[in-house]
Structures are given as C-alpha cells and as structure tokens.
Amino acid sequence: MFPERIFSGMRPTGSLHLGHYHGVLKNWVRLQSEYPCFFSVVDWHALTTHYETPEVIEANVTEVLIDWLAAGIDPTQATLFIQSRVPEHAELALLLGMSTPLGWLERVPTYKEQIEKIKDRDLQTYGFLGYPVLMAADILLYRASLVPVGEDQVPHVEMTREIARRFNYLYGRESDFEEKALEAARKLGGKRSKRYLELRNAYQQDGVDEALDQARALLQESQSLSLNDRERLFGYLEGARKIILVEPQVLLTEASRMPGLDGQKMSKSYGNTIGLREDADTIAKKVRTMPTDPARVRRTDPGDPTRCPVWELHAVYSDDATREWAAAGCRSAGIGCLECKQPVIDGILREQQPMLERAQKYMDDPSLLRAIVADGCDKARKFAHETMRDVREAMGLAYT
Template sequence: MSQPETSATSTASSAETSTTPSPASATPAVILTGDRPTGPLHLGHYVGSLRSRVGYQHDYQQFIMLADSQALTDNMDDIDKVRRNVVEVALDYLAVGIDPAKSTILIQSQIPELAELTFYYLNMVTVARLERNPTVKAEIVLRGFERDIPAGFLTYPASQAADISAFKASIVPVGEDQIPMIEQTNEIVRRFNRIANRDILVECKALVPEIGRLPGIDGKAKMSKSLGNTINLGASADEITAAVKKVYTDPLHLRVQDPGHLEGNVAFIYLDAFDTDKAALEEMKAHYVRGGLGDSIVKKRLEAVLQEMLAPIRARREEFAKDKGQVMQMLKEGTARAREVAAKTADEVKAALGLNYF
C-alpha cells in the first residue's frame, strides 16, 4: 500500500519478493492491494495490478483498498477530486472483472482503526528512518515538496504498515519502487511483535509483477494521470484512436525502409503487454528491425488490439455506471466486512500495549 530502527538495505529488514504468489492452501493467504482515487484508472494500472487481481480473487482472500485518506496527503487543495473518484475507480474495478463477492473492496477513510494503528506505529519509527525510505525520498522529489513536506505524506510508511497489518496480509502486490515500503512495514511488524513478546502481526512479502511499469504514450518512464500520457480503461473508441496516433515509436525510423529499433519503442512495449498473438508479433518485430515496415502499420495493429480489449471493459463500466447508488452500497458492505477484520487486529494491538482497561 512500513517498521525497529534499521537500514532499509540491511539483510534483517529486507522484504521477501516474488513474481507469483504461492499456491492456495486450505486457509487462503491474505492479499492487500489498492489504489489512490485521484483519477480514472488506465492501462498502466491494468498491466501492473488489475489484471492480476481478477485472478487472485479466486484463490486468495483479497482486500482491495480505495486509499482516499492517503490520497489527501498531497491533495488537500482539491478534496473533491478524491471524493468523486472513489466511485469512478470502483467502476473501473467492476469493469475489469473484480467481483465484490470474491474480493472485499473497502474505503480506507471509513475504517478508523487504520488511523488508530497508524498512531501507535508512529511511535515505533523515527523521523530519520522515514526520511531515509527511498520510495518516500523519490516521491518528495517528484512532487517538488523540498522541505515543505506534508507530515501525513512523510509518515505514509507507518500508514501503509497499518493498512497491511490490520488485515494480516502476507502478500502485497507492488512495483519494484515500492519494495522499501514493504521492508519498512516488516520492520514495524517485527518491532511490535517483540514488544508484545508474541507474534500478533504478520510479516508480508512483496509480490512484484512480471511486467513492470508501463511507459506513457509519450515515451516517458511512467504512465501517469498527472502527466496526461495515459489511455484510460474507460476510453471511447475515438479516444483510443487519438491516443494511439500519439504513441512514441522510434525517432530514428525516418523512412519505411530504414531498420527500426524496439528498445524504448512504446508501440511495441504495449503490443508485448496486450497482443495475445505472440507468434505474429515476433514476426512483426523482426520485420521492423530489418526495415521495410512503417510505424503506421505497427500502430494500426496496436489500435486493433486495444480496441478489442477495451471495448468490453468500457461496455461493462457504462452498465455499472447507470446505478452508482448500487456501487456505493457495494462499497459500504465491503467496508463493513473489512472493518470487522481491522477492528479485531486493533483490539489485539491495544491489548498487547496494555490499553485494554475496560
């Protein structure tokens, strides 16, 4: 979605990572995943997490969090953006095939036990350790905070540790850049268990997707809502066409007969991610590299692949959007189920800290 005071790079605090979860057992492992509701989800989200979540829900106990409280740490000047996108992101979940009967979808802010656990965990980590977290450092630079860092943003690792440990998740799907957050979560878990003198909280493993971050259509390193270089899951056919025309290819491929390059070529990166006819795609790559294949042909194939993939997702999204009240009811029910789990963990934590007076 954070941990005694040790270096994030030390062996003791390193998070175990994997690209595939372990097979389901008689007691399904718990997965926690989620998104900040700051805008509609896009192809990067689909590759990075959504597609996998649809599969996980059949074999694991999966909690999917709409992290609205966390989103406010750098959106307090536009709180309506966060509020309205809670339902919009939920619509994307339903559209891709996440089943609320198999996955528990919850709203972070509506589970006060998460904030309570965060408060306790902040006493188990120093400001210096928070500032050393590589993920936090990178995000501070990205947002241009310099030293004007919102306190809630700086303490996000403790908040994420609360989110993960509240549901006793043992598997957390994240990108490679988020592994330091999992390491710090495990540090906090271990320190708390030492204080309690027994294992109450559960250490977690980072699950890194085989396909990493999807670049934006402009060739930037990351597809991002804030950079405006996305193709949204709910994009119309015309929007997909317009976006594909802007997709970055090989700037040195000036003539059709010139040999093309695949490295950094966003059109082929997308085809690798979404084209199911791998044999035909490999033939196209070979043709492009030796020359004689224009970028327009590559983009035509890419558009066909994306149109076919996104059309049913868009249709389902439009159908669910006809009754947003029902979508909100689904979120209310999922949040209620999740709160029961988090409240039980919070009670265990308070008892271990001697805060069970009555």
C-alpha cells in the same frame, strides 16, 4: 498462525489507465481466486500529498472503484472498501506511531526523493513524513501475510515488517506467557505436545531451521486450539512473545510491460496514457499520432522496429504472426506506419470491450456501486475490530 491473506491499496488519482491494468489489476484478478483479498482505495493517502485539493477525492474514488470492477475485480471474491470508511486504520496508525522511531521514517528512500522531486507543493508535513506508518497500519490491520508489490515498493513492506516486529516485541510480553504457552501445548495432545516441544528445542537450542517449519506445520494442522493459544504457541516457537501483528511477506509482481505513447513507462505525469475506459475514437487518434522510428521520414524509408515505441505496444497486443508482419514490413518499407499501428488499435479496443460492458451497469445505476462499497466496508471493519481489540489489550487500553 493466521491464515494467508492479501492486502493491497491504491491511491485515488482519478481514472485508471492501461499501465494500471497490466501492472496491477490483472494480477489482482488472478489473486482474488487464490487468496482472501482486501483491496482498498486509500483516500487518506491522497491527502498526504494533495491535502490542499480535497474536493477532487470523492470523484476520484468513484472512478477508481468503477475501473477496478471493469477490470474484473469480483466483489463476491474480494473485499473492496474505502480506507476512510474504516476508522480503525487511523487508530492503528496513531498507536503504531507511538513506538516508531523518527529515524526510520526519515530514511525511507521515497521520502527524500519526493521532497526533492515535487516542488509545486509543501510536503514538509507530519502527514507526509508519517505516511509509511499509515501504510503499515493498512496492511497490519488485516493481518495480511502477503502484499503484492513491484521491486520499487519492497522497502515499504520491509518497513511494515519492522514496525510489526517492534510492536510485537514491546507489547507481546505477558507476565505468565510461558505458563500459558505450555498449557496451550498440552491441548495438542500427548504425542503432538511432545513433538512440538522437541522441535522448539531443536530450533532454539540447536538452530535447526527445518524444525521451525515442521513445528509451524504441526500447529497449522491442529484443530483443537483457540486463536489465542495458536498465537502463543507460534510466538513461543521463536522466543517468549505473543504474535499480535503479522509480519507480511512481499509477493513480487512482474514489472509491467505496458509502455506509454512515447515509449516511456505509461504515467499520468508523462501525459502518455490510454485510459481503461476512453472512447474508441480518442484511442485510435492517440495511437495514430504516436512517434515512430525517426529514420522513417517518408513512407518509402525502411525503419528499425526496436527504435519505435509502437513496436513495444505490439509486444503487448499482437500475436507472433502480426509481429513478424510488422517487423518485416517496417524494415523493408513494405508497410507504412499507420498500417503498422492498426493492429495495436484493434488489440486495445478488443481488450477494452469487456471492461466497458462491466463498467456500464455501475455508471447507469450508482446504487450498485454504493452497495458493494458498503458491504466491503462492513466486512473490513469486522476484521479491523478483531485486530484492534487485541492491540488495545496488548497496549493496556482495554479498560472500560
């Protein structure tokens, strides 16, 4: 079985905002110290919806990468790279597309939603219909076992699992698979080999799920197997197929608590964002002009914190004592709305300061960013090359 590995990507839509930080990047920062992580700017995905404005992509890619580094993504821990710099993404997407049923793509929930929702551009394109296949290729190329997503992205990972399962079913067959698997089992040693076969029979013949878990653990512990033998034995546990592409599991992330300036979810489409690297004066002005409880027409009018968008920002940026002060002051009209907003402004600027410091060196010396990207792309291509070697061989394309 392949080692646990994480893949996650982000479309280059320009500078990131605090919603991205609290919803995605804080989680990436934590994960990079727990797993091998591949984080990709998926620039080809930007073309699936914005193919008519390619001139903005390069600048957007740069902004996203600097924001990642500013947020604390560490290139010595995680692999940062640009999707289009690893052409194997396109090759795997093409080959997966050969066996992906058209009906699967047409049933993707977001496909029809986006077609109906986005009226200002033509999305009746092959690229937009096929983006789930490209997304699957992004994940499967690195044989990622875990994909951190929110609830709304779970269907996309499920689609990736189905595509991988279908590929393994079609191309994981070997004419002498069972003989090779039994030969690999003998390499485990007498006792381990016997135990492996007993557990396989318990799972396949008697349906004992625990036996599958025990057999997998046994294989994980074995140091005497080559990668190909290990793949065969994992496949032999569940049937008679070699595992070529790993079916990824969802790693659910908590929904972001970061509200926008109007109380809705922070989103560029709503025009209610605060950028990761916005200047202090602009941030202060945005927060000071936020709407508050409509009942507080005058300074002396009492209000209800739960009806005020600023209160949601207090939940993110203020400690318990400050929240108690703000709630009591609002209800009694003991403080004005501008007074209530100041701790939020202070909290945002405090959180932002280390980000600005980390970003500055890449803005001062762009060659540092280019070196990180070049190194990340080289690392990504090495993994991609290994996967594509196995994919080509399985599909009969390994001839010279």
